[in-house]
Amino acid sequence: MVAGLAVASVALSGCLYSQIPEERTSTTRTPDTAGVAPELLPYYSQEVDWQPCGVRFDCTEVTAPLDWDNPGDGEISLALVRHQATGEFQGSLLINPGGPGGSGYDFVADSLDYAVGADIIERFDVIGFDPRGVGRSTAVECLDGAAMDEYNYGVVEGERGSAEWEDALNARNQEYSEACEANSGGILPFITTVNSARDMDLIRAVLGDEVLNYLGYSYGTFLGATYARLYPERAQRLVLDGAIDPSVPGLEVGATQAGGFESALRAYLEDCLGTAECPFSGSLDEALTDFQALLASIARSPVPNGDGRMLTVDTAVTGTITALYSADSWPYLTQGITAVLQGDPSVMFALADSYNSRGPDGEYIDNSAEAFRAYNCMDYPVEDDPAAEEASMKIVEDVAPTFAPYWDGPDPCETWPYPPVGTRDEIAASGSGPIVVIGTTNDPATPYAWSESLAEQLENGVLVTRVGEGHTGYNKGNSCVDDAVEGFLIDGTVPEDGLRCE
Incomplete structure (x- = not known):
């Protein structure tokens, strides 16, 4: 799965009220236990201590x-x-x-x-x-900060698409999965959307x-x-x-999202071309070609950042996708692309860090990435049909030519320690x-x-x-x-x- 299913990374602020009415006298109500099975009554009848x-x-x-x-x-x-x-x-x-x-x-x-x-x-x-x-x-717990940095931002050995490259990614995914199993206290088999819906009731x-x-x-x-x-x-x-x-099965989800981000990229570039700050010029198709050339250049030669990390094309794609979640973030994408063209990937890293919940100090703010992996690996049946995978990539190439070269790679859920229990059915x-x-x-x-x-x-x-x-x-x-x-x-x-x- 790709980043598109995750919550958008946006700058949010809390709200303040100048006049706040009195709080209700009673802040705890009687639990609703109607029709609850006896073995669940201890849970449904618990009183909340606010x-x-x-x-x-x-x-x-x-x-x-x-x-x-x-x-x-x-x-x-x-x-x-x-x-x-x-x-x-x-x-x-x-x-x-x-x-x-x-x-x-x-x-x-x-x-x-x-x-x-x-x-x-x-x-x-x-x-x-x-x-x-x-x-x-x-909570699900997996890698520490340093290991997570290597997983998210490290340069993968081997030419993209080669056996060496796939082996390196599989090894990383195996390490990640083993860490989640070792550090999560036995909860991984039960991190499913069905169980979460039951929690919600x-x-x-x-x-x-x-x-x-x-x-x-x-x-x-x-x-x-x-x-x-x-x-x-x-x-x-x-x-x-x-x-x-x-x-929709997982392969189709990825292909459809790729097309969605390609469409959003075209909308961004069209808007960008109407601004004085835009690093591109000419027609929309020319700007798209120039952006594709930029990604290809990063793929060949990752760009060093001031903190020692290297901007790989995968990180550049993550940063781009992050900004495409909202038109309000398009100016930051313009800044990021302009800076990368000048040899400074710091803004693009900031966008990718926002998506990955990595703070400015290098610490990870939350476990959203680990939980994302756990839910998806339990909810989505594994699709290991090479013909289906090939057909899905053909769709990606057709609907998302910009992102298609970087939309591949082994499914990280293939190394998950538990088989999925979810199904993909109409509701x-x-x-x-x-x-x-x-x-x-x-x-x-x-x-x-x-x-x-x-x-x-x-x-x-x-x-x-x-x-x-x-x-x-x-x-x-x-x-x-x-x-x-x-x-x-x-x-x-x-x-x-x-x-x-x-």
Whole structure:
């Protein structure tokens, strides 16, 4: 899998309120245990001990079974943060920012007003949580910082595509997988989206909500759709923004994303050519050819950075993809390309570091990359059909000629210590409430066709289209989308299926 399924790396800031209403007198409600199996009652009946952790924020941990099929075989901890409704309380709203591996805890605690709009903040307790394997919850742990640097940025031995090159990558992947197994305390077989969806129902119940209100971005759409499949009667107000098609196999995911990023690159270059700062000139096709030449040059001769790292073409592609998540980041891509042309890769490294959660001091901020690997290796069946792989690469070459030369390599999940348990099937969620699916027409990471497909699969799916660039559509400055989402979550007003927001 490529980086496109991960949560977008953007600069976020928390929000402050000049006038803060009094907090509710009661901050803990009675857990909802209706219909719970006896062996799960100890989990569903636990009372949440909220502790203050900021202005109108409080935090807690919830205990969940390690193995939902065998709840007596161990426990894990799930970290939650809550921002209490500033006005009339309407219920809880769970948030997942994507990934898999993105921290919902940090997303809500650090950037509440980016996660949701002001009307949602007024009416809901906004709940951020770290899914199992992620961040402050019982987490996947793999490599230390130095080893992670070598894995992410090291120059791979051998000519790209050669047997020597593939052997070197396989050896790196094997080392990574073995480290995850050794350092993760036995949780790897249970890091799956199905288990995470079951955790989410537990969170709903201990918060005292009879039904789930949920907003999921990117991978969070797959988590939300999986929840709706497992618990359709409780899935009443779900918004899935920037959808993943749950029926698409891994090879097709990669090929489709490659085309999405190629389209976003062309949109960026077209915009760039209209600015004085653009390092390219001429027509769009000429600019694209020049960018392809730049990548080829880096592939032949990696560019040294001031900290001793070498800018490889893989790192340059990662930095480029990071900036393509949002049109707001396009100026940084212009800066990065201009600097690389002058022999300075520091800006491109900063973009790649942002994607890899590597801080300016060289320390890794979170375990999102490790969790990303763990979920994908358990959720996606391994595809080892050479003919299918060849056909997929042919599609990539057709739809993404810029990225195709660097979209290859052995599947890192081939070395994962546990076989995958997930399947790739359509999700209908029969019996659920309306589920609003938002698709952005030129979303590079979760292409619009996936949102169309998911909305069609869901028995009660409703498609809202944002016409524009970038990853995800809600709370991105489009009042049509925002009104549709907030009217649905707050008032239960279902948007017109097929609503198109220019």
